[in-house]
Structure formats: C-alpha cells, structure tokens
Amino acid sequence: MNKDLNMKVNVLPVLTYNFLRLNDSTILASDIRIDSFESPKLNVVPAGVTVESSVDFEKAGEVFRAYKERIQVTTGVPGDPNGDTSYRDKDQVLRTGMGIDVDEFMTEVSAKADIYTVDEGVKVSEPLVLHYDLKDGDGNVSAQVIHAKKNSEITLIMDYNSDKDASGFLGISTRILAEEGAKVNIVKSQLLGNGFLHFDDMGGACFEKGAINVIAVELGAYKAWNGCYINLSEKEADFNSNIAYLSRDDHELDINYVADHRGKKTNALMQFKGVLMGEAKKTLRFTIDFKNGSSGSAGDEQEDTLLLSDNVVNRTMPVILCQEEDVDGRHGATIGQLGEDLLFYMQTRGIDEEEAKRIMIKARLESVARMIPDPELMQKVIYFIQGIV
Amino acid sequence: MSENKQVVNEIDHSMYDFKDVENEQDFYRLKEGLSKETVLKVSEEKNDPDWMRDFRLKCLDIYNEIKMPDWGPSIEGLDMDRISSYVRHKSDMKGKWEDVPEDIKNTFERLGIPQAERESLAGVGAQYDSELVYHNVKDEVAAQGVIYTDLESALRSEYADMIKEHFMKLVPPTDHKFAALHGAVWSGGSFVYVPKGVKVEIPLQSYFRLNAAGAGQFEHTLIIVDEGADLHFIEGCSAPKYNVANLHAGCVELFVGKNARLRYSTIENWSKNMYNLNTKRAVVEENGIMEWVSGSFGSHTSYLYPMTILKGDNSKMEFTGITFAGKGQNLDTGAKVVHQGKKTSSVISTKSISKDGGIGTYRSSVVIQNSAKKAKASVSCDSLMLDSISRADTIPAMDIRTNDADVGHEAKIGRISDEAVFYLMSRGISEEDAKAMIVSGFANPVSKELPLEYAVEMNNLIKLEMSGH
Numbered sequence: 129m130n131k132d133l134n135m136k137v138n139v140l141p142v143l144t145y146n147f148l149r150l151n152d153s154t155i156l157a158s159d160i161r162i163d164s165f166e167s168p169k170l171n172v173v174p175a176g177v178t179v180e181s182s183v184d185f186e187k188a189g190e191v192f193r194a195y196k197e198r199i200q201v202t203t204g205v206p207g208d209p210n211g212d213t214s215y216r217d218k219d220q221v222l223r224t225g226m227g228i229d230v231d232e233f234m235t236e237v238s239a240k241a242d243i244y245t246v247d248e249g250v251k252v253s254e255p256l257v258l259h260y261d262l263k264d265g266d267g268n269v270s271a272q273v274i275h276a277k278k279n280s281e282i283t284l285i286m287d288y289n290s291d292k293d294a295s296g297f298l299g300i301s302t303r304i305l306a307e308e309g310a311k312v313n314i315v316k317s318q319l320l321g322n323g324f325l326h327f328d329d330m331g332g333a334c335f336e337k338g339a340i341n342v343i344a345v346e347l348g349a350y351k352a353w354n355g356c357y358i359n360l361s362e363k364e365a366d367f368n369s370n371i372a373y374l375s376r377d378d379h380e381l382d383i384n385y386v387a388d389h390r391g392k393k394t395n396a397l398m399q400f401k402g403v404l405m406g407e408a409k410k411t412l413r414f415t416i417d418f419k420n421g422s423s424g425s426a427g428d429e430q431e432d433t434l435l436l437s438d439n440v441v442n443r444t445m446p447v448i449l450c451q452e453e454d455v456d457g458r459h460g461a462t463i464g465q466l467g468e469d470l471l472f473y474m475q476t477r478g479i480d481e482e483e484a485k486r487i488m489i490k491a492r493l494e495s496v497a498r499m500i501p502d503p504e505l506m507q508k509v510i511y512f513i514q515g516i517v
Numbered sequence: 518m519s520e521n522k523q524v525v526n527e528i529d530h531s532m533y534d535f536k537d538v539e540n541e542q543d544f545y546r547l548k549e550g551l552s553k554e555t556v557l558k559v560s561e562e563k564n565d566p567d568w569m570r571d572f573r574l575k576c577l578d579i580y581n582e583i584k585m586p587d588w589g590p591s592i593e594g595l596d597m598d599r600i601s602s603y604v605r606h607k608s609d610m611k612g613k614w615e616d617v618p619e620d621i622k623n624t625f626e627r628l629g630i631p632q633a634e635r636e637s638l639a640g641v642g643a644q645y646d647s648e649l650v651y652h653n654v655k656d657e658v659a660a661q662g663v664i665y666t667d668l669e670s671a672l673r674s675e676y677a678d679m680i681k682e683h684f685m686k687l688v689p690p691t692d693h694k695f696a697a698l699h700g701a702v703w704s705g706g707s708f709v710y711v712p713k714g715v716k717v718e719i720p721l722q723s724y725f726r727l728n729a730a731g732a733g734q735f736e737h738t739l740i741i742v743d744e745g746a747d748l749h750f751i752e753g754c755s756a757p758k759y760n761v762a763n764l765h766a767g768c769v770e771l772f773v774g775k776n777a778r779l780r781y782s783t784i785e786n787w788s789k790n791m792y793n794l795n796t797k798r799a800v801v802e803e804n805g806i807m808e809w810v811s812g813s814f815g816s817h818t819s820y821l822y823p824m825t826i827l828k829g830d831n832s833k834m835e836f837t838g839i840t841f842a843g844k845g846q847n848l849d850t851g852a853k854v855v856h857q858g859k860k861t862s863s864v865i866s867t868k869s870i871s872k873d874g875g876i877g878t879y880r881s882s883v884v885i886q887n888s889a890k891k892a893k894a895s896v897s898c899d900s901l902m903l904d905s906i907s908r909a910d911t912i913p914a915m916d917i918r919t920n921d922a923d924v925g926h927e928a929k930i931g932r933i934s935d936e937a938v939f940y941l942m943s944r945g946i947s948e949e950d951a952k953a954m955i956v957s958g959f960a961n962p963v964s965k966e967l968p969l970e971y972a973v974e975m976n977n978l979i980k981l982e983m984s985g986h
Contacts, residue, residue: 143588144912145853148882151588211588404920418930420905435920438887442918448911450930453902457930463915464923 131237133157135229137327138355138384140445141415143211150411150445153382155353157325160297162267167242168258176250177282180243185234188241188273189221191305192333196221199333199361200390222303224331225355225384234271234301241271241301246280246310255283255315255501262320264294271301276310276338283313285502288320292348292515295323302330306338308362313341315500319512320348322377330356334365336391343499345509346373346381347516357386360394360425367396372496374489374516375408375440385414385429389422389455396427401492404433404440415447416457423454431461434492436485486517547603549731553577556701559603563669563704568681576690576700583694590818590847590876595792600764602702604729642667642723644705644736652707658717664710665721668737671708680708683739687770687798687826695766695794695820699735703768706736709750713774716747720782725754725767727787733764740781744774744802752783754815762817763791771799771807775829778806782967787815789845794820803829803858810966811838813850822880824853827861827889834863839963842875842907851881851898851913856889856922863893868959869900871907878910885917885924892922900930901959 139152166182173179192199199222217228224230233239246252262268276282288298298320306312312332320326326349332340340358358367367387375381387396398414416427429446446459466488474484493513500506547558556577560570585592642652642665654665664676672680690700707723727734742748754765765787773779779799787793793816799807809823825834836852854863869877879898900909911928933955941951 142910142912144880144914145588145882146586148914148916150914150916423905435917435922438920440918440920441916444915444917444926446911446913446926446928448900448928448930450900450902450909450911451905451907453905453907453932455902455931457911457928459911459926459928461915461924461926463917463925465920 129162129237131160131162133160133233135233137226137229137353138382138413139213139216139227140384140413141213141386141417141447142449143213144445150413150443153353153411155327160267160325161265162237162269162297164266164268165237165239165270167270167272168260170256170258174252174254174256176247176280177252177256178245180245182240183243185231185239185241185271185301188243188271191243191273191275192222192303195305195333198335199359220331222331222333223357223359223388224301224303224329225357225386226327226329226353227355230301230327230329233299234269237269239269239271239301241273243273243275244282244284246276246282248277249279251281252283255285257285257287257502257505260286260288260298262288262290262294262296262298264291264321265296266290267297269299272303274302274304274312276306276312278307279309281311283315283501285315285500285505286317287505288316288318288326290321290324292321293323294321296321298324298326300328302328304330304332304340306332306334306340308336308338311339311341313501314343315502316342316344317500317505317509318344318346318348318352319509322348322350324349325351327353328355332357332367333359333361334367336362337364338362339366339368342369342371343496344369344371345493345497345500346371347509347512349379350377351380352382354381354383355385357388358396359388360391360396362391363393365391365394369398370496370499371400372493373400373402373410374405374493374513375402375410376405376516378407380409381411383412383414387416387427389416389418389425389427392422393424394422395425398429400431401496402431402433403436403489403492404442405436407437407439409441411443413445413447415449416459417449418452418455418457420451422452425452426456428458430459431463432492433463434488435463435465436489489517490514545605546729546732547601549601550598551577551580551602551698551702555602559702559704562603562605566672566677569672572685573701576697579690580694580697580701583691583697585694586820589820589849589880590878592792592794592818594817595762595764599731599761601729601732602735603704604732641721642707644723644725644734645728654721661715661717662712663715663717664708666708668706668708668739676708676710679710679741680739683741683770683772684737685768685770687772687800688768688796692796696768696796699737699766699768699796702733703735703737705734706738706767709740709748711742711746711748713743714745717749720749720751722751722753725752727763727765727791731761731763733766736767738767738769740770740779741772742774742777742779745776746774747778749780749782752781754785754787761790763788765791765793765795767795769795769797771797773799773801773805773807775802776804777802778808780808780810782810784812785815789815789817791816792818797821797823798826799824800826800828801832801834804831805829806832807834809836809838809852810963811836811850812963813838813840813848816848817846819848819850821850822853824855825863826855826857827863828857830858831860832858833861836865836867837963837966838867839960840867840869840877840879842869842871842877844873844875847876849878849880851879853882854884854894856885856892856894858889860891861889863895865896865898866962867898868963869898869909870903870956870959871900871909872903874906876908876910878912880912882914882916883924885919885922887918889919890921892919894922894924896926898928899959901956902930902932
C-alpha cells in the first residue's frame with residue numbers, strides 16, 4: 129500500500145499565539161510505502177499474560193470503551209475558554225498525545241493491534257521485548273494495547289531499529305490501561321535510520337494507585353513525532369516519564385506530552401533531557417493539567433536542553449493548567465550551551481572543549497539509557513550514542 | 518483548605534464605580550456599529566490629515582478581513598454593533614484644570630488625579646471617553662524640551678512628520694483584528710518626546726476614563742525617548758460598571774533610543790463589563806532599557822501582553838506584572854520579548870491571583886533570534902489559587918534559534934502554604950493576619966516597583982480584607 133499522509137497532530141491542550149506556529153504540527157508526506165500492519169511477535173508469552181494478535185485497531189478500543197465512565201474521555205466544546213482543544217479528540221476512545229488523526233489513520237489503513245492482557249495480581253518479572261528490525265524501504269504501521277488488571281505489573285520494551293542510513297516509515301500507536309494498583313512500564317528505544325519518517329503515539333489511563341512509567345530514548349529518524357497523554361483518572365494514580373533525545377543534521381523532532389490529573393493525590397513527573405546538533409529542529413510541548421477534583425496532586429515538568437550548534441531551533445511550550453486550589457505544579461527549563469565555568473573546570477583537568485562536549489552529551493543521554501531494563505538493548509543504545517558523539 | 522478559612526475579599530471596585538450623570542446635550546456620540554461612514558466621521562471629527570484618513574480606511578478593510586482570535590478568552594459577548602466608537606464632550610481640551618467642565622472635573626477629582634499632579638507628577642493627560650479633556654506639563658519639564666501633548670495636536674504641529682514616521686509602525690494594523698480596529702477609529706491618547714540626554718526626574722501620567730455605556734476607547738500613546746534620555750510614564754485606567762459591554766482597544770508604541778531608559782507603569786482597573794484588548798509594544802536600541810510594571814485588576818476579559826523588541830546590542834527589558842482575577846473575570850496577561858541584538862537580556866517576573874471563579878492566565882513568548890548572541894532570558898511566573906472554583910493557567914512559549922544564549926524558565930502554581938501559615942501562627946500571628954501577610958508578600962515584588970502613592974493605590978485596590986469565621 130502506498131499512502132499520502134496529512135495529519136494534524138500534537139495539538140496543544142489550549143491554543144496560544146498563532147504567530148509562534150506551536151499550536152500543533154502537521155505530518156505531510158506523499159506516497160509513503162506501508163507493507164506491514166503487524167507488531168513483532170513474542171517468542172515466549174509469560175504465564176498470566178494473554179496476547180490477542182492482529183485485532184482490528186478500532187475493535188481493540190473495546191478494552192477502553194468498557195471503562196468509558198471511569199476514563200472520562202470527553203471534555204469541552206468548541207469555544208471553551210482559553211482555546212481549549214479537548215473537543216477535537218472527543219471521539220477518541222482513549223485520548224492520546226498525538227490525537228485523533230492517528231486513530232483515524234490507523235483505522236483507514238486497517239492497522240492491527242496486539243492486545244496484551246495481564247491477569248489480576250500477576251507481576252511479570254522479565255520485560256517483554258518487541259524488536260522492530262526494519263530494513264531500507266520498509267513501512268510498518270502497528271498498534272499495541274496493554275491492559276494491566278488490578279495489582280499486576282508488566283514491562284514492555286519496544287526497540288525500533290534499522291541500518292543507520294536506511295529509509296522507511298514506522299507508525300506506532302500504544303494504548304495502556306493500568307487498573308487499580310497496576311503498574312505498566314513502557315520502554316521505547318528509537319534508533320531508526322537517517323531516512324526514516326516515524327510517529328509514535330501513546331495514550332494511557334490509570335485507575336486508583338495505578339502507575340504508568342515511560343522511558344524513551346529518541347535518537348534516530350529524520351522526522352519524528354511523539355505524543356503521550358496519560359489520564360490519571362483516579363486517586364493516587366502516577367505517571368513518571370524520563371525522555372532523552374538527540375536530534376542532528378536537518379532532523380526534526382516534535383513532542384507532545386500531557387498529564388491529565390483528575391483523581392485526588394495524583395502525581396506526574398515529566399523529565400526531558402535533550403541535545404540538539406547541526407540544523408536540528410525540536411518542538412516540545414508538555415502540559416500538566418490539574419482538573420477539578422484533583423486536590424492534593426502534584427505535577428512537575430523539567431527540561432534540560434543542550435544546544436551544540438548555532439543553527440538549531442529549539443522550541444518549548446511548558447504549560448500548566450489549574451482548576452484546583454490544593455495542588456503543586458512546577459515547571460523548570462534550562463536551555464543553552466555548556467557553561468564556561470564547566471568548560472574551564474574540565475580544561476584544568478586536561479579535558480579539551482570537544483572532549484568535554486562529548487562527555488556532557490553522553491552523560492545526558494546515557495542517564496536515561498541506563499534506565500533501560502534490558503542489558504543488551506541498553507548497551508546497544510549506549511553504543512549508538514557513542515557512535516554519534 | 519478547611520471550611521473555617523479566612524476570606525480574602527475580591528477587589529473593591531466601588532471607589533471607581535461611580536457614574537457621572539451625562540447630560541446628553543453636552544455629549545456628541547457616534548451611533549453604534551462600525552462602517553466606512555463611522556470611520557470617516559471619526560476622521561472628520563479629528564480633522565485628520567489626508568494620509569491619516571486613508572490609513573483609517575485601510576485599517577477598516579484589514580479589520581474586516583482578519584478573523585477573531587481562536588486562542589485566549591472568549592470574546593463572544595463583544596458585539597461591535599452595540600459599541601459606539603466615538604463619544605466626546607462638546608467642550609475642547611483644556612490646559613488649565615479650572616477650565617475643565619464641572620462634571621468631568623468632578624470625576625477626575627474623585628479619582629485623585631489633580632492632587633497627584635500637584636504632588637508627584639511632571640505632567641498629566643486626562644482622557645474622558647474618546648477625547649483628552651486636559652493636558653498639562655510642568656514648565657520646568659517643558660523647558661527641557663520635553664513634549665507631552667495629545668496626539669491630535671501633535672499631528673498638526675512641527676512633530677507631524679515624526680508621528681507619521683512612527684504611528685502604527687511598531688504595531689501594524691495587520692498584527693491582529695483589534696489592532697486594525699484601533700487603526701480605524703483611534704481617538705485621543707498622548708504623544709511624548711524626550712529629547713537627547715534629557716532625564717525627566719518625576720513621572721508623567723495619562724489617565725483614561727471611559728464613562729459612557731456601550732462605548733469603546735481607542736486611545737493611542739506614542740512615546741519617543743531619544744538617545745540617553747530617561748522617562749517614567751504612568752498610565753491609569755478606570756470606568757464605572759454598566760450592564761452592557763464596553764471595549765478598550767488602545768495602542769501603545771514606545772521607542773527607546775540608544776542608552777535611553779523608559780519605565781512604563783500601568784494600573785489597570787477597568788470595570789467588569791470591559792473587554793480590554795490592548796496592544797503595547799516597545800523597541801529598544803543599543804544599551805537602552807525598557808521597564809514595564811503592570812497591574813491588571815479590572816476588566817471582564819483582558820488580552821494584554823506588552824511586547825519588547827530588543828533590537829540594539831546590550832539592550833535590556835524587565836517586566837514585572839501582577840494580575841488579580843476575581844468573580845466573572847477572565848484575565849489573560851503576560852509579556853512577549855524578541856531578542857535581536859547581541860548581549861540582550863530580558864527578565865519577566867509575574868504573579869497571578871485567582872479567586873471566586875476568576876480565570877487568570879499567564880501567557881508569554883520569548884523569542885531569541887540567531888543574531889542575539891550571548892542573549893540571556895529569564896522567566897518566572899507564580900500563580901496563587903485562593904479557591905477551587907477559580908482557574909490559573911500558565912502558557913509560556915520559548916523559541917530559541919542560537920546556541921549562544923542562556924534561557925531559564927520557572928513556573929509554580931499552588932495555594933497558600935499551610936506550613937507558612939503555621940509558622941506565622943506559631944509566632945503569635947492570627948490565621949487571618951498570617952494569610953493576609955502571605956498574600957501581600959506575594960504581591961510585594963510588583964508593588965515595590967511602583968512609586969509610593971501608586972503602591973498605596975494598588976494595595977487599596979487589592980484590599981485584602983481578612984475576616985475569620
């Protein structure tokens with residue numbers, strides 16, 4: 129199948145000045161070859177986990193539809209105060225970071241989802257690993273649904289890789305439901321070739337004391353879009369994310385993360401560590417949204433970006449929305465090049481500027497890479513980073 | 518918070534909410550709505566030069582083409598067909614206070630303007646509805662060559678070319694719909710020129726009063742601070758409350774020369790039926806300094822983001838703002854800055870308080886262009902929620918296009934800390950007083966930037982009356 133893409137994605141939860149062109153992003157591409165609609169299969173399915181393969185994307189949404197009232201996907205109407213855009217995604221069975229255009233695309237191309245269900249109380253000790261080994265010219269569109277029942281725990285690692293000069297297309301949708309006390313760890317490593325176009329959309333809902341943790345390392349592809357929308361719908365739900373990215377040459381990276389606090393005493397932490405080189409362009413939107421009823425909640429969004437070339441474009445929108453009195457919302461950003469004091473310190477220890485830069489890039493990216501719970505993949509990511517720097 | 522909490526009262530607007538009985542025969546009022554005829558009529562009233570009349574008509578075309586903003590607070594309640602663009606008293610502008618018509622004089626007396634002029638200002642302009650009714654500058658300031666006059670007079674003076682060169686060049690009518698509207702029907706406002714090297718020791722002030730119901734005020738303020746000069750300009754605004762919407766779409770253009778400094782302070786207290794869609798912009802040349810102090814307390818709906826273009830190398834900007842959104846208010850405020858010159862620096866520091874269902878939004882943009890090597894930008898915005906029916910949003914944006922820049926950003930949203938209240942109470946201070954102290958302390962970074970008498974006015978405005986239950 130060859131497909132033209134024209135999708136509006138990563139729409140900010142509330143709009144701002146149009147002149148900044150930050151309110152959303154467009155995926156525009158023509159004649160994209162897609163030859164696979166399936167996720168990689170597991171060699172071994174652990175006890176307590178059921179995998180339902182190749183379910184129609186739309187039908188896989190039944191998992192969330194069954195909990196419609198608790199997930200509360202529908203909010204807002206056009207014209208809501210402050211340019212609220214939630215009405216746009218009101219028909220999504222589960223809101224995702226990139227939004228409804230991805231769902232519609234998945235349905236249109238008849239993408240298939242694999243549904244991983246973890247039985248109540250089952251804690252899967254070994255991570256499940258999906259290897260996307262893509263070759264030059266490959267096109268894959270696939271989806272996953274992870275349904276962790278009460279007090280269960282699962283770790284899913286998704287490893288996207290190809291030769292470094294390979295071209296192709298990879299479109300992913302990952303939707304997660306963490307029931308009461310359940311914990312879902314998602315690890316994504318993106319080491320795609322320099323000619324890849326890539327999008328990776330995530331959405332999740334956490335019930336009482338449920339938790340979703342995301343670790344992601346974004347290092348490849350010439351154009352990449354990431355979205356993640358986590359609905360902390362019940363009390364003491366938790367969302368923790370650690371993202372490292374490196375964008376270089378003329379690559380473009382566009383990210384939209386949202387923590388939607390609805391339950392009481394919910395927590396979200398979003399940490400981004402990035403490096404921009406060459407003529408790379410990066411846009412990061414991240415939002416903490418304290419809805420009515422989320423009293424006692426805390427949200428923290430942090431960004432640390434190292435700019436290593438004078439031709440990079442670094443755009444950031446750190447949004448905090450708040451309709452609740454008893455909350456603690458924080459944002460912090462540090463953006464710039466290596467400080468002169470730090471370089472001087474390094475030089476006094478015999479480390480020249482180039483070496484100091486290499487050390488700092490590695491330190492930044494590897495701090496997240498080392499969180500990858502699969503030693504082999506972790507080493508692969510670290511080698512990839514070393515190869516670049 | 519417990520049920521037994523203190524009450525932080527909303528801002529007391531009653532001191533501004535008196536209506537003067539306007540005798541209809543004393544006032545000239547254009548019929549409501551906006552059309553080519555309306556614009557031509559305003560132009561005729563102002564005795565515009567030809568270029569200005571043509572400019573107004575061009576702006577009307579642009580207004581009709583540009584869509585309403587799709588971001589920010591709703592302005593659906595604003596119906597231009599029910600807004601009169603021009604209302605004026607039939608008397609002319611006066612240079613002596615005693616010559617100002619009695620009814621208007623009473624209004625400004627009650628607002629304390631003449632007293633302030635006597636005690637602490639170098640000059641005063643007072644606008645009532647669409648026209649300036651009084652303009653005066655102290656002799657010693659005029660002797661320094663400082664021009665402080667209404668814009669219409671300046672358009673017919675030796676400064677006409679200077680105005681033509683600068684008018685709506687910084688805020689072009691294509692900027693947004695209400696900038697175009699302003700260009701079409703602007704009336705009143707001040708022109709200030711501070712010559713090279715002149716330092717005006719005490720502030721100038723313009724006060725804008727919109728007394729008519731269902732009317733718009735579209736004053737234009739144009740300030741040019743020449744090389745090495747220094748000025749503090751204060752702007753105050755108020756209006757009585759009516760049940761119909763009023764509109765304020767003013768425009769402020771500030772030109773800060775090489776090594777010059779301009780401080781622009783605003784205490785905005787429009788009534789709660791006001792749509793405040795104001796545009797303010799400054800361009801700063803080499804080593805120049807632009808300082809904004811902005812207090813937003815009134816209005817039903819506000820869109821207000823003073824913008825600074827740091828064009829010259831080493832130019833600097835500081836923005837200190839506070840917004841208090843109470844019942845029925847949706848105040849969308851913040852600042853914008855564009856760094857163009859080398860070693861430019863900007864510091865934005867804002868405080869926002871939301872109460873009784875009020876919506877306070879901090880919105881900003883920091884743009885660092887590739888040319889702005891060694892630029893530094895720092896943004897800090899704190900929001901305080903005083904209850905759970907209100908809303909406080911923080912929507913900042915950063916666009917950085919050089920690696921040779923240093924940008925920091927911090928935002929916090931929260932409530933009055935229980936620990937801080939407990940600490941103060943453990944020192945013998947009552948809960949009510951403790952909370953009042955904390956809220957006053959929260960607002961303090963802004964009030965300390967104002968001249969004493971305006972800080973007092975701001976504190977009066979906030980009137981954080983505490984009472985226990």
